[in-house]
Amino acid sequence: MKYLLFSLFMISTNVWSTSCKVLEIEWYKTYTKVLNVSWDTETFTCPSFESKVAQAFYDLHHMDFKSNSDGFKPDFWNYVKTHIKNVKYNKECTALAMGGNGVITFCPAFAKDSREDRASTIIHETRHSDLGAPRHVTCVGGHYSGKNGACDETFHNGALEGSGFNADIYFYGWALARKDNTLSKSVMRGHIRGILPDRFNKIKTQEIKKWRNQ
Numbered sequence: 001m002k003y004l005l006f007s008l009f010m011i012s013t014n015v016w017s018t019s020c021k022v023l024e025i026e027w028y029k030t031y032t033k034v035l036n037v038s039w040d041t042e043t044f045t046c047p048s049f050e051s052k053v054a055q056a057f058y059d060l061h062h063m064d065f066k067s068n069s070d071g072f073k074p075d076f077w078n079y080v081k082t083h084i085k086n087v088k089y090n091k092e093c094t095a096l097a098m099g100g101n102g103v104i105t106f107c108p109a110f111a112k113d114s115r116e117d118r119a120s121t122i123i124h125e126t127r128h129s130d131l132g133a134p135r136h137v138t139c140v141g142g143h144y145s146g147k148n149g150a151c152d153e154t155f156h157n158g159a160l161e162g163s164g165f166n167a168d169i170y171f172y173g174w175a176l177a178r179k180d181n182t183l184s185k186s187v188m189r190g191h192i193r194g195i196l197p198d199r200f201n202k203i204k205t206q207e208i209k210k211w212r213n214q
Contacts, residue, residue, distance in 0.1 A: 017115070020046035023054040031057045034081050039089045049089070052111040056118040059183065065174060074160075074174055080122060083129040099125025099164075116187045120171045127160070127167035134163050142198035155196075155203035158211075165199040169211065176214055189214055 024044045031054060032041050044050055060080060065073040085102040093107035096117075104125045110118060127133050139151040152163045158173040160166070172188045175181065197208045 018055060018058055020051065023051055023058060026058055026061070027051075027054040030061070031087075035084055035087045037087045049106075049108075049111045052118060053087075053106060055115060056122055059115070059119045060122060063175070063178070065178065074170075076119075076123060076171065080126050083126050096121050097125050099128040102129050104129075114184075114187050114191070116172075116175075116183045117191050119175075119183070120168045120188075120191065123171045124164035124167045127164045136163050136165075137201065139198070140201045144198055151199050151201050153201050155200040155207055157207055165195055168195055173211075173214075 023046065027041070027044055027050065031037065035057075041050065044054075057077075057080070060076040063076055067073045083102060084099075084104055086104075088103060088105040089107075090098075090105050091108055093105065094109065095107050096110045096113055097107055098105045104122065110121065113121070128135075134153065136149040137151055137153045138148045139145050142151075144150040152165045154162055155169075156162050156166050158169055160170045169192065172192050175183055176185055176188055192214060193212050196211055197203050
């Protein structure tokens with residue numbers, strides 16, 4: 001489950017967005033079909049909950065990266081469509097979204113979050129359906145000390161390992177490296193600062209410093 005991040009950067013200052021028509025085409029042509037969206041999708045308007053979800057999928061779908069020194073670059077859309085077989089909506093849940101067993105369930109708060117964190121949340125929840133990924137654990141310190149399921153056990157320094165909060169950092173690390181980025185880098189940096197160090201039980205001081213200075 002993706003917990004709400006209380007941050008000064010919760011609301012995106014990013015003025016760029018994809019046109020409603022483009023989002024509508026992708027929503028019906030691709031996202032509702034590939035991901036089996038299971039709520040009423042008969043109408044599509046902007047702004048709406050559906051358009052916020054569509055924008056998040058679109059951002060992941062159309063991100064391209066330069067390969068790193070090992071010749072690797074992520075494909076976030078392929079990661080999502082490989083692991084997610086059903087997308088639901090639950091108007092009663094209070095988190096941003098919940099994920100596991102090939103399902104992502106969005107909550108009302110998802111639409112109120114920043115565009116940047118909506119994309120990150122999808123990667124976070126997809127990680128929970130990734131075979132072998134560990135579950136969140138109880139926090140042993142920081143702002144969420146004693147809260148069950150609110151932390152990852154170990155910080156993996158930007159690698160797609162561990163649980164969902166590691167997946168957030170993995171997404172933000174790659175997204176920040178893009179030069180032609182329509183996502184707000186200041187907002188993404190703000191979300192990183194909101195996650196570190198409170199969401200990881202085992203994290204090195206130099207790692208916190210490195211990521212907070214992105």
